[in-house]
Amino acid sequence: MGSYDIERYLNIRSAYGTSFGPDGERLSFLMNTTGTPQVWTLDEARAWPEQRTFYDERVTFASWSPERPELIFGMDEGGNERAQLFGLDAETGEIENLTAMPDAKHRWGGWSHDGERFAFASNRRDESVFDIYVQSRDERGDEAELVYEGDGWLSLSGWSPDDSRLLVSQAYSNFDQDLYVLDLAADESDLEHLTPHEGDVRYQSASWAPDGEGIYLVTDEGDADTLYLAYLDLETGAPETVADGDGWNVGGIALDDETGRFVYSRNVEGYTDLTVGEFDGSDPTAFETFPEPDLPGGISGGVSFDPDAERFALSTTGDAVNTNVFVVDVESGETEQWTSAPTAGIPTESFDDSELVHVESFDGLEVPGFFTLPEDAEEGNTPVIVDIHGGPESQRRPSFSSVKQYFLDRGYAYFEPNVRGSSGYGADYAALDDVENRMDSVADIEACVEWLQEHPAVDPDRIAAKGGSYGGFMVLAALTEYPDLWAAGVDVVGIANFVTFLENTGDWRRELREAEYGSLADDREFLEEISPTNNIENIEAPLFVLHGENDPRVPVGEAEQIAEKAKAQGVPVRKLIFEDEGHGFSKLENRIEAYSEIADFLDDHV
Numbered sequence: 001m002g003s004y005d006i007e008r009y010l011n012i013r014s015a016y017g018t019s020f021g022p023d024g025e026r027l028s029f030l031m032n033t034t035g036t037p038q039v040w041t042l043d044e045a046r047a048w049p050e051q052r053t054f055y056d057e058r059v060t061f062a063s064w065s066p067e068r069p070e071l072i073f074g075m076d077e078g079g080n081e082r083a084q085l086f087g088l089d090a091e092t093g094e095i096e097n098l099t100a101m102p103d104a105k106h107r108w109g110g111w112s113h114d115g116e117r118f119a120f121a122s123n124r125r126d127e128s129v130f131d132i133y134v135q136s137r138d139e140r141g142d143e144a145e146l147v148y149e150g151d152g153w154l155s156l157s158g159w160s161p162d163d164s165r166l167l168v169s170q171a172y173s174n175f176d177q178d179l180y181v182l183d184l185a186a187d188e189s190d191l192e193h194l195t196p197h198e199g200d201v202r203y204q205s206a207s208w209a210p211d212g213e214g215i216y217l218v219t220d221e222g223d224a225d226t227l228y229l230a231y232l233d234l235e236t237g238a239p240e241t242v243a244d245g246d247g248w249n250v251g252g253i254a255l256d257d258e259t260g261r262f263v264y265s266r267n268v269e270g271y272t273d274l275t276v277g278e279f280d281g282s283d284p285t286a287f288e289t290f291p292e293p294d295l296p297g298g299i300s301g302g303v304s305f306d307p308d309a310e311r312f313a314l315s316t317t318g319d320a321v322n323t324n325v326f327v328v329d330v331e332s333g334e335t336e337q338w339t340s341a342p343t344a345g346i347p348t349e350s351f352d353d354s355e356l357v358h359v360e361s362f363d364g365l366e367v368p369g370f371f372t373l374p375e376d377a378e379e380g381n382t383p384v385i386v387d388i389h390g391g392p393e394s395q396r397r398p399s400f401s402s403v404k405q406y407f408l409d410r411g412y413a414y415f416e417p418n419v420r421g422s423s424g425y426g427a428d429y430a431a432l433d434d435v436e437n438r439m440d441s442v443a444d445i446e447a448c449v450e451w452l453q454e455h456p457a458v459d460p461d462r463i464a465a466k467g468g469s470y471g472g473f474m475v476l477a478a479l480t481e482y483p484d485l486w487a488a489g490v491d492v493v494g495i496a497n498f499v500t501f502l503e504n505t506g507d508w509r510r511e512l513r514e515a516e517y518g519s520l521a522d523d524r525e526f527l528e529e530i531s532p533t534n535n536i537e538n539i540e541a542p543l544f545v546l547h548g549e550n551d552p553r554v555p556v557g558e559a560e561q562i563a564e565k566a567k568a569q570g571v572p573v574r575k576l577i578f579e580d581e582g583h584g585f586s587k588l589e590n591r592i593e594a595y596s597e598i599a600d601f602l603d604d605h606v
Contacts, residue, residue, distance in 0.1 A: 002409035006595045008344045009406040010588060014323035015040075015339035016302060016315035019071070021064045021090070022115075024306040027313055028052070028062045028071055029325050031341060035588025039073050039088065045327065045338045052088055053095070058586040061108060062088075065137070066307070067115030072098065074108055078550045079582020081105060081506075085120060087137070100141040105130075105508070109156025112163045119166055120144075121154050128507035130154040132168060132182060148182055148191065153512060157206040161257050167206050167215065173515035174393040175427060176200040179217070181234070194232060195221075200427070202227060205252035210260045214284055216242065218250045218264075225426035229253060229264055231284045242285045243275070249424060254303035254312070261309040261330055262287075267424050269356060269368065270397040271298045276312075276330060291333030297321035299399045313338065317399040319372070320351035350375075352408045354398050359417070361447040363440075365432070368425070369417035369448060370398050373457055374408045383462035383487075383606045384413040384452055388478075390469030392433060392441065393516065395424035403595055410599065412606075415452060419444035419474075435518040438530055442477045449485045461487065464606045465541075466598075468492035468584060469554060476532035476562060479539050486541040488605040490598055493547050493554050493583050496562035497534070498527035504555040536565040542572040542605045546594055548581030574601055 017030035017037070030037040031049070039052040039062045053059055055075060060083055062073040069090040074083040084099045085106050099106050101124055109119035109132070116137060121130040129151055135144035148154075148168070157167040157179075168180040168191060176199075180191035194215070195203050204227070206217040214234055218227040221239055227249040230239035243250065245266050253264040260279035265272050274293065280286040297318025305312045310330055317323040325339040354370035361367050373382065385407055389396045396416040404414050418424065419441040421433030433441040445465070453460035464487050467475040472494015479489045495501045502510060502520050514520070518527055528534055543566050547559035556577060563575040576597055578590050585591045 002406065002411070003350070004344075004346055004406075004409065006406055006599060007592050008346060009402040009409075010591050010595065011342075011344035012322050012346065012400075012402040012405075013341035013343075014315075014317075014400070015325050015341040016323050017061055018302060018313040018315060018325045019062055019064045019304045020306045020311075020313055021069065022067055022307060023069075024308060024311075026064075026090075027304075027325065027327075027338060028064060029313075029315075029339060030059055030062060031339070032588075035591075036586055039071065041090065042338060045336045046340055049339065052090070052093065056587065063108065063111065065115040066111055066113055070137075072108070072111070072118060074106065076582075077102070078580045079548050079584070079586060080550045081552050081582060083107070085118075096140065098135065098140060099144070107155050109166070110158045112159050113161065114163060117163075119156050119159065121150070121156055123508050125149065128510075130508070132156065132166065134166075134184065147184060153508065158208060160208050161210060161212045165212075167208060169203070169206065171512065173200065173512055174423070175202055175430065176515070177203045179203045179206055179215070179232075194234065194237060197221065202427075207253055207255040208257050209255075209284055210257050210279070210281075216253050216255055216262070218252060220427055225428050227251075233284075240285050242287070248273075249426075251301070254305070256305040256309035259309040261305065263303045263312060263314075265301065267395075267397075270370070270395060270418070270424060272300045274300060276328070276333065278330075290331055293326075293328040293333045293335045295326060295328075295335060297400070299397055319353045319370075319398045319400065320348065322348075322400045322402075346405075350409070351400075351405050354414070354416070356398075357451075359444075359448050359451045361420075361444045365420060365444070367417055367419055367444045367448065369415055370396060371416075372404070372408060372414040374411050374413060376411070377413060377457045379456055381459050382411070382413045382457045383464070383602075384415055384458055385602070386415045386417070386445065386448065386452070386463060386465050388417065388419070388445065388465065388467035388471040388474040389422070390467065390471040391423070392419075392421040392470050392474075393423045393430055394470075395422050397424075406595065407599075407602075412602070413458065415448060417445065417448045419448075434516065435523060436526060438517070439477070439481065442474060442481050445474065445478045446482045446485065449482070462606050464488040464490065464602055466490040466492070467494065470495060472496075472554075473498075473532065477530070479541050479543065480532050480535040481538070483538050483540040488542045488544070488602060490544045490601065491546070491559075491562065492594075493551055494545075494558065494562075495554055496558040497531040499524060499531065500561070501554060501558055502527070504557060506552040509553060533561055533565055536562070536569055539566055539569060539571050542574075542601070544574040544576075544598060544601045546576045546585075546598075547578070548583060548585065549577055549579040550582045553583040572605075 104124040132148040228244040
């Protein structure tokens with residue numbers, strides 16, 4: 001058994017989601033010291049932070065006003081994802097619910113530069129679509145002004161430098177978006193379409209240029225396989241390349257629209273490569289760069305500039321580095337750690353690093369993954385957890401996971417594959433699992449297990465599959481398609497039947513998900529055919545199913561039906577449903593219960 005129990009590991013803290021206050025002296029950040037992320041503020045590096053919110057529910061973001069000592073933060077209830085926006089007075093500590101529409105989702109769109117108004121997208125009018133609202137800082141509830149009625153998945157990318165326009169994004173799928181400008185001063189609110197295109201094109205991470213005459217964004221327009229940084233002139237409408245990613249995605253840009261200083265990242269094999277610079281005022285594609293900051297861990301993000309853009313804050317993490325906030329001097333690249341999120345008394349040198357490996361799949365495709373061996377791995381006797389990410393258009397990166405370190409401490413090896421369909425490796429790679437090619441990604445899992453079986457440290461008979469959300473589907477599909485490979489399976493909030501999932505998921509999500517999986521109208525027969533519930537007679541490995549009662553993405557009925565059908569086949573099945581959780585487990589006591597039971601289950605069967 002390991003040196004520390006799961007409760008100790010789950011008490012390792014993370015500090016992230018940082019925002020600089022208007023005085024440039026204070027930072028806010030989110031930290032999960034109480035077991036769920038809350039808002040904290042800090043006046044200087046490594047000072048004692050002040051907790052600002054005290055809820056049982058998770059806070060999802062916090063953003064300082066650019067002009068006053070006040071913040072807006074987001075919080076939902078019981079994991080239902082219907083986030084409300086709250087105002088926090090940083091002087092008095094007083095908190096008010098600014099939206100107070102509990103049946104609707106509210107998606108933050110940013111403060112105006114004068115701090116008088118804020119914008120958000122919400123599905124108040126119709127649950128299946130998002131509209132754009134602007135609200136004055138002293139208005140409450142339904143006093144927000146509906147400035148544009150949408151007809152799909154709209155979100156906001158910020159106010160123009162003069163606060164007269166909003167940048168609006170519409171998503172059709174993870175690989176297809178459009179950008180628009182909404183003129184708030186016009187008599188008739190209408191969207192100006194910036195990105196007319198055919199086929200799937202990504203337009204993401206959009207920011208206004210300092211003069212308000214163009215925008216910076218990442219895109220793959222022009223049949224690029226990966227995302228590059230571009231400047232889009234609002235007059236001409238043609239994107240010009242600012243920086244290409246040299247075969248890797250430019251992940252996004254954070255830009256200070258007063259000074260033209262920026263930070264952009266590249267995602268290189270899952271690791272972050274940062275570029276810090278300043279745009280030349282005369283040529284929007286020309287820039288000078290500053291020294292790259294030296295940050296621990298290898299994965300960084302969430303940049304927030306101070307008011308003068310002389311420094312920026314961000315969070316950084318790695319396999320063996322829990323997440324903390326650092327502040328970087330723009331011109332020198334010098335870094336200073338501001339937060340000290342504790343590791344619950346577990347020595348950091350006991351954390352294990354992963355190795356990036358590549359596995360050849362059935363058709364010659366190279367599948368990347370991160371493989372971590374426990375410190376005292378015995379030759380031929382090490383059990384393995386194959387942990388499959390959700391999405392599917394997501395990517396497992398070598399960031400800190402207390403759950404992974406817990407299982408490593410217990411003697412399990414850990415394998416985290418990025419099978420075809422994962423993001424981070426180009427549009428072509430991400431499309432390889434679409435609709436009728438869905439099961440090719442499950443075949444990639446088979447190839448990964450065969451690779452593991454040949455590894456000298458691994459016991460080939462003690463390999464378990466674990467995954468959440470779409471990763472839960474992958475676990476169930478791997479267990480029904482390749483039953484003889486597995487000692488056990490753990491399905492967390494997973495899809496068991498694509499038809500019932502698409503019929504019952506949140507109205508606002510259905511169209512986006514059909515773009516990836518296939519539609520109920522055209523692909524129903526295929527979706528039935530590949531659903532694990534319809535292939536359950538193949539399953540042999542013991543199964544543990546965990547879910548949240550309030551899950552708006554993958555309804556809890558998915559867990560109920562797979563558990564029932566597997567049990568009817570004589571398979572040993574455990575089921576655990578949390579009535580105060582949604583899509584995943586955010587509350588500490590629930591996480592402790594879930595992972596204690598997962599550990600017991602794996603110890604019993606693996």
